[in-house]
Amino acid sequence: MLSKRLEAIASFVDKNDNLIDVGCDHGYLGIYLKENNLVNNLLLTDINKNALNNAINNMQKLNLNIATKLTNGLDNIDTTNFNTIVISGMGTNTIKQILIPSKLKTIDKLIIQSNNHLAELRGYLKSLGFGLVDEITLKEKNIWYVICLFRKNFCSNYSAYGIPKKDKIPYYKYLIKNYQNILNGIPKDNIEIRKKYLNIIERLNKLLEEC
């Protein structure tokens, strides 16, 4: 059974997508998409030979034939045959290194789940011309995940904290609690740093009201 996180990623895939799953690891997402006929064309990649072999073994158990490539990011991949890229379970720095403009000419959709620095990721993709269309926020095994859907040339106004919607309520509350704990540990005379965290908390409280 697919994890809630991978299910959310799959929900952003359209049947006619030609999709590259960069860093597929076990291949569960691609296998689910192929088995359920939820995607047009699929390429699974990973930088790690053992990870890709796991994906290949998992496919073979189910008699599925999905293209694979052992490579770093999008190196040696002709992305012109694809319109969609999924990257999940990596950090923002790695994702930024993979998503270089020269590889994104025909890509109009990105489904990204970064493990950290989401504000930086949203900003980077905006600078490449990708607007944030939707987000799914969920908690699984006590970890919060935000799955972001970006489209090329999509105009949207959102803050560094993403799209305020119902599933963000517990997430924003969690962030506020975290920032409040940090604030509590900052000495009273450290006015500038305290102000920074107070501003963040105020901003998150406003977004909470918009959810």
Ligand SMILES: C[S@@+](CC[C@H](N)C(=O)[O-])C[C@H]1O[C@@H](n2cnc3c(N)ncnc32)[C@H](O)[C@@H]1O
């Ligand atoms: C934590 S796993 C996530 C697997 C899967 N995408 C998911 O969300 O469940 C991260 C995978 O990304 C791969 N990876 C890390 N850096 C990569 C890169 N530069 N290019 C391709 N794959 C990479 C790792 O080898 C690993 O298999």
